[in-house]
Amino acid sequence: MAIMKNLLFRGKWVAITAATILLALLLAVLSPVFLSVSNIQGVLIQASVTGIMAMGMTFIILTSGIDISVGAILYFTAALFAKLVEISTPIPLAFGAAILCASLLGTLNGFLVVTFSMSPLITTLATYTMYRGMAIHLTSAQNIPVPRAFGFLGNGKIYGIPVPILLFALIFFIGLYLLGKTRFGIYVMALGNSVEAARESNLPVKKITMGAYFLGGITTSISALILLARVGGLQSGMGIGIEFTVIAAVVLGGTKLSGGSGTIIGSAVGAIFLVLIDNGLNLIQASPYIYDIVKGTVLLTAVIVDKVSIERQKKQLHLQKALRIQGVGLEV
Amino acid sequence: SKKETKKTIGISVDQLFESRVGVIDAAKAELDKNGYSYIEVVADGDPQTQNAQIQSLINQKVDAILVCAVDQNTIETALLAAKKAKIPVVAYDRDLPESEAIDSFVGPDSIADGVEAGTYMAEQLKDENGKVVVLELLGALNDQNGIDRSKGFNEAMAALAHVEIVAMPTDWDSAKALSATQNAFQANPDIKAIFAATDTQIPSIETVLTDLGKMNKVGEEGHVIVCGINGSNDGYEATANGIADGIVVMDLKTTGETAAQHAIALIKGEEIEEKVVIPGIFYTTENIEANKDTIWGAK
Amino acid sequence: MSNGVDPPILSVRNLKKSFSGKTVVDGVSFDIYPGEIIALVGENGAGKSTTKNMLCGLLKPDAGEVFIQGEKVEHIVGYDHGISAVHQELSLFQSLTVAANICMTQLPGSAARVNWKEADDIAQEQLAYLGIDIDTKATVESLGAGKQQVVEIAKALLRADKLLILDEPTTSLTAPERAKLFHIMDNLKAKGVSMIFISHFMDEIYKVSDRYIVLRDGKQVGQGDIDKMPRNQLEALMVGRTLAESKIELHEPEDEEALRVEHLSSYDFHDINFTVRKGEILGIAGLMGAGRTEVAEAIFGIRKAKGCVYIKGEQISPVTIANMMHHHVCYVTEDRKTRGIFSNRSVRENITAANIGGFVRRKIKGLGFNKETEMSQTVIDSMKVALPHMESRISNLSGGNQQKVLLGRWLATEPEVIIFDEPTKGVDIGAKFDIHNMIVDLAKRGAAVLLVSSDLPELLDLTHRLLVMRTGHLVGSFHRKDYDAVNIISLAASSAYEKKTKENAYGDHEESVV
Amino acid sequence: MDRYSMTNKPQSKIIRYIVSAFRRYPTIPIILSLLVTFSLLAPYFLTGSNMKTIMATNAVIMIAAIGQTMVLLTGGIDLSISTVISASAILSGIVMAATGQIILGLLTAIGVGLTFGLINGMLVGYCGLTPFITTMGTQLVARGMAFVLSRGIAIKGTPRGMIDFGFGELLGIPYVTMVSLILLVVSSIMVTQTTWGRKVILFGSNRISAKYAGLNTKKIEMSVYVLSGVFAGIAGMISIANLGNALPGVGDTILLMIIGGVVLGGTNMNGGEGSISRTILGVGLLAIMTNGLNMLGIPFYDQLIIQGILIFVGNGLAMKFSSKSDLAL
Ligand SMILES: Nc1ncnc2c1ncn2[C@@H]1O[C@H](COP(=O)(O)OP(=O)(O)OP(=O)(O)O)[C@@H](O)[C@H]1O
C-alpha cells in the first residue's frame, strides 16, 4: 500500500519519461538519422542549456515559487562576462564575476519574495524587467564577441564527451544529491508543502527560499556561459523568453507548480523532451510555420497524459482500498 | 510658434539591436552636427507601443519623425496622424512601400541584398553534380527585412535546378540558429552551403561545423560555403578568417546620416528624393580586409 | 534542582499581544513547575492559541516578560528552549514521509548529508513510545486524520524537553485515542515534562490537569488548583455568566421517513443502509477513519458512490450536490478551515455563499445584492455570532464563531435533512451549548438530522438512535434507551479482522478505555 | 458581541472612506504622484491629446486585462490571452478582407476567442489541468495558427469603416476608448453585482469550500477562461482598428504588460481578491508611466529598470494594505 503510494507521489517522472521514449520511438520511425550517435549527442547538447537551468528552477518551484526572470539573468550574466572580457579582464576572473553576479541576482529574487511575501510571479516579473534593462544599459544593445578559446565550454570534449553534456550530467547529480540527501533538500520540499508548517517547525524559511533562488541564479549563469561559448558572442536579447521553456520542462517533469512535490529526474527528462520536439521538427523538415502548433499540441498532450496517468493510479489505489473494505466483512 | 528654440526630431525605433543602433547613432550624430535635438523612443518589438509612441511624439509637437517600423502594415494609422499634424516623416532601414504618409525612405533593398548573396552562392555551386542541399537560416517569420532577404536569396538560387533549399526559422536568435543548424546537418549530412539571414549567426554555424569536424576554411577540401547579410563584427571576422565566403555589408552610417539629412531638409521645406536605397555591398574573403574601414561592425 | 523546591520551568509576567490595534492577550502571568499540567481554558477567541504562539516563539509579545528556569529570555526560540507545541491545526508536510515529518525539526546527520536511516529509527522509536504503529516510510497524506494527529504529537514530543503545549489535541480524536493520549501525558509528566493543555472538554480538563488558568477576552480572570474549583464555577468564569443546566429534551420523531440510504458502497465504505425520519436525530459513532465522513459526503453528492439515496421516499438520481440542495439537504463539513470557510472573504459573503439568491431582493433582475446585509444580520443575530463587523474577514473570527457562521449559512437554506459532521469541533462550551440546542430545535421543527461526531457524550445526549461504524461497515445500531458508552466504544474499536492482520494501530484499545 | 464593540472606533465617515479607498486601490497614490511629476517636468504630458493617446493605444491591453482579471480572480492564469489576440485578429482580418463585412469580422474574432476560451476552460475547469502549463500550450497553438494563416505577414485589406473607427472619436473620446470603457463598466458590474461574479470570487478564495457550498465549480472555472477568450477576441478586433491591419505577432509582446497591470492593480494572484476597477488603475499606471518616461526622454533601458521597480513597489503596497485591512475587499 505504502509502496504504491510512494510510487504514485515520488514516481511522477515516470509519465514524462514514458512520453519521451514514445516520442523518440516515433522520431526514430520518421527519420532514419534520429538514432545516430551524433544526433543524440546534438540533442543532449541542446538540452543542456535549458536542462541545467531546469535543475535550479526545480528547487524554486518546489518551494512553491517561480522565477520568470531567469532569461533576463541569463542575458545579464552573458553581457557582463562578454563586457568584462572585452575590456581584457582575465577569463577566469570574468567567469567568477559572472557566476557571482547571477547568483546574487537570483538570491535577490528570493530575498524579495520571502521578505515582502509577494507573489513570486509578480516579483520576478518586476526583476525580469529590471535585469533586462540593466543588461541593455550595460551593453548598449551591442553584440560582443567572445574569444574562441572560451569556446571550449561549448565545443570542447573531455574523453570524447562534449563539455555541455558533462556539465549537465554533473549538475544533474549535484541536484539529485542536494534534493535527496541534504537538509536543504528536505527543507525545500517541506517549505513547498506548507510555509505555515515550516514556520511552526522553526525551519529557516528565509534561508531556504533564498537558497532555492540562488540555485536558480547560479545554474542560469552556467547555462549563460555555455550558450555564450556556443553562439560565439553576446547578442542583444539573448536568453529572453527561455524562462517559459525552462518552466515547461520542470512542470512537464511532474513537479507541481504549487510546490512540495517533484523530482530532479523529471525536470531533466522534461528538458530533453522539449528539445526532442524541435529536433524532430527540424529533422523531418516541417514547415517553419507549424512549429508552434506542434509544440503547443505536444505540450497539451503531455499534460493530459500526465493527468490521465495520475487519475488511473488514484483509481487503482481506490480499487484496492474498496477490495480491502469489502473483504473485512461484518464480524462483530 | 516656437521662436529660436532648437528644432526637435522624433526617432522611433522598432527594437534595439546592434545594427539598428548603428543607424540611429549615425542619425543622431548628424542631427547633433546640424544643431537639432531629438527624442528617441523604442517600441521593443511591439507595434502598438510604437503607434503609441508616434502619437506621443506628435503630441509633443516634434518637427519631424524618423521611423523604423516594427511592421510595415500596421504603422500607417499612426503615420497618417503625423501627416495630419503636418509633421514630415522619414522611414529608415525598413521600407514602407505602400505608405501614403511618409515623405521619404532611406534604407536597404533587402531583396537585392538577398539576391546578391544568392548570386554569389549560386555561382559557387553551379558546377556541383547531383542534388545539392543548401541550408537557409531564416530571420523572424514576421520581419519584412528577413522575408525579403529570403525572397531575394531564393530568387537567385532558383537559377540552379539541382539545389534544394532547407529553410529553418531562427527568430534572429543565435541560439535557435545553432540548434537549427545542428539538426539540419543530422537530417542532411551533406549540406554544401549555408545562408544566414544575419551574419551574427555565423559563429553559431562555426560551432556546429567544428562539432561535426567539417570546419574547413575557404579553399580547403570539404569547405561548406557560408554567406550572410549584415556586416557585423562576427560576419567580418568570419569572412576575413575564411570561415565564411562572403557577406553583404549594410551601410549603416550612410543610412543614418541620409535619413537625418532628409528630415532636416523636410523641416526646411527643401526638395528631397522619395526613396534612397543604400545598397549592401558584397565582400568576399579576398577583399574584405582591404575594405575594413567601410564595414560598420569591424572592430 | 535536587535541593527542595524546583524553580519554575517557565514564568510569564504580564504578557500582552494585540493585532491591528485589538488587544487579544492582556496581562497573562503564571508559573509552571516541572511535571505540572496546566489547563488553559476560555471561550473561543479568548486568546489561548495566541498565548501558545507567544510561548513557543511564533509570535513576539508586545509586552511582558518571560523567564525560563529563572532566566529572563528576550526572544523565545521554542525548540531551542525545549518548548514545543501541538498546534490546533495540523502543521505537517503532507507529501513527505512520516519519518521526515517527525524529525524535521532536528534532522540527524550533517547538513550536507541527512542520515535517513537514523531519522527512521528515531521516528519509529517515537511512535513506539507513543505505542502506535505507523509506517514511517508512508507519506503523511496517505494517513487518516487520526494518525496524522499522532504524527503531529510525535513531532512535537521530539523537542519537548521542558514544556509541551497541546492546543486542542483531542478535537479530532475519538474516545480510545483520547485515552491513549492521556496515558502518554501521564508518562511525560512522570518524566518531569510540564504541559499546558488547551481544551474545551471539561471532563478532560478535570481528568488530566493539576491547575487551571482562565482567559476571558484576553484577560486572565482566574487561576488555581483544579481540585478546588467546582466545575460550574469554572464554566461561569470562562463565559462570564452561569450556564443553564444543559438538559436536552428530545422530541418524539414523526413517522414520515425523510432520508433513506440503501446499499451505499464506495472504496471507503461498504453496503451502508439506514433511514432517518422527520424530526429524528440519528448519530453515527466510530473511530477516526471509520468512514463516517465519507458516507456523509457520499450522501450529499460530494463523493461518488454506488447505491441509492431517497429523500422523502423519492430516489435522487444522480446524487449530486445540486440535486441534494434542491431537495433541501445540507451538509456541514468537519473540516471548517479547508472545506468550509472562504477565509479571505467577509462574514457576509460567507453566510450567503450557499444560496445567494435567497438573501437578495433585487430591483433589477440578476443585478445587485439589495438587502443582503440586512438579511445576513438576521442570521448573525439568530446564531449569536460575535464579530467586529460583518465586512471583516471570516478568518478574523474565532473558531467557534466561524462554526456558527457556517451553520448559519446552511440553516439559511431551510434544510429538511441536515447532515452535521463534527458540528462542535473546537467550539467552546458556551457555543457548544447553543449549537446543541439549535440541533434539537431543528429536529423539533421537523428536520431530519444525521449527526456524525467523535464526541461520544454529545452523541449520547443529542440522538434518538445511534449507528456505529468501523472500517467502512455499519457494525451496530442502538436505540436511546439502550445506550451504553462502553458497549458502543468497544464495538467501534474491536475487529476480528484488524486483530488478525495487525494492520490497525488501535486494535489494543479496549482495555485502556474501560 | 460586547468584546468587539470597543474596537469600532467612531471615525468620521469621510476619513473612513478615504482610508478604505486607499486600501482598495493602493495604486492611487502612485498614480497621483506620477501625474504630478510628469505634468511638472514634461510640458506636453498633461494635454488632452496625450491623455487621449494613452487611453486609445492601451485599449487592447485594457480589454485583455479584463479577461485576465477574471481568470486571476479564480486563482488561475491565462497565458494564451496574448496570442489568442493575434489569432483572432488574423482570422477576422482574413474574413474582413474577403467579405468587406466588419460585423462578420467581429463575429469571427469573438468566435476564435470563444473557441480558445472553451478549450482552456474545458482543460482547466473540467479536466483539472494546471492553468499555467495548459494555457502555455494553447498560447503556442494560437500563435502557430496566426502564423500559419498569415505566413507571418500582416493581413491587409481591412475595410475602410474599420480604419475610420480606429481614428474616430465622439465628444473627444476615441471610439476604441469608448469600447474599452463600456466593456470595463459591464465587466465590473458582472464581477461585483451579479451572482456569477460573487461565485467567481468565492471560488477563487477557496475552491474546495466552493464545492462544498454547492457551487458548480467546474462551470465557474470554465466560464472565466471562456470570457477571457472572448475579451481576447474583442481585443484582437480593436488591435486591427488601432493598427489598420491584422498582425500575427500583435499579442506576443504584451502578455507581461497585461498580467503586470492586473496584479499591479492589486488583484491577488492566488485568487479570491481583486476587481476590475483595480485593473483599470493598474493598467493605467503602467500606461501613464511608459508614456511619461518617454516624454521625459529617459532611455529605453532605464525605463525598464524604473518600470521593474515600480511594479515591485506598487504590488508591495497593495499586499501590505490588503493584508492589514480588516475589510474583505
Ligand atoms: N493573526 C491575527 N490577526 C488578527 N487577529 C487575530 C490573529 N490571530 C488571532 N486573532 C484574534 O485574536 C483573538 C484570539 O484568538 P486565539 O486564536 O488566541 O483564540 P483561542 O482562544 O485560541 O480560540 P479557539 O478556542 O477558538 O481556538 C481572536 O479574536 C482572533 O480573532
Ligand SMILES: Nc1ncnc2c1ncn2[C@@H]1O[C@H](COP(=O)(O)OP(=O)(O)OP(=O)(O)O)[C@@H](O)[C@H]1O
Ligand atoms: N488517505 C487519505 N488521503 C486523503 N484524504 C484522506 C485520507 N484518509 C482520510 N482522508 C480524509 O481526511 C478526512 C478525515 O479523515 P478521518 O480519519 O476522519 O476519516 P473519516 O473516514 O472521515 O473518519 P470518520 O469516521 O472519523 O469521519 C476525511 O474527509 C477523509 O476523507
Ligand SMILES: [Mg+2]
Ligand atoms: Mg485556539
Ligand SMILES: [Mg+2]
Ligand atoms: Mg470524519
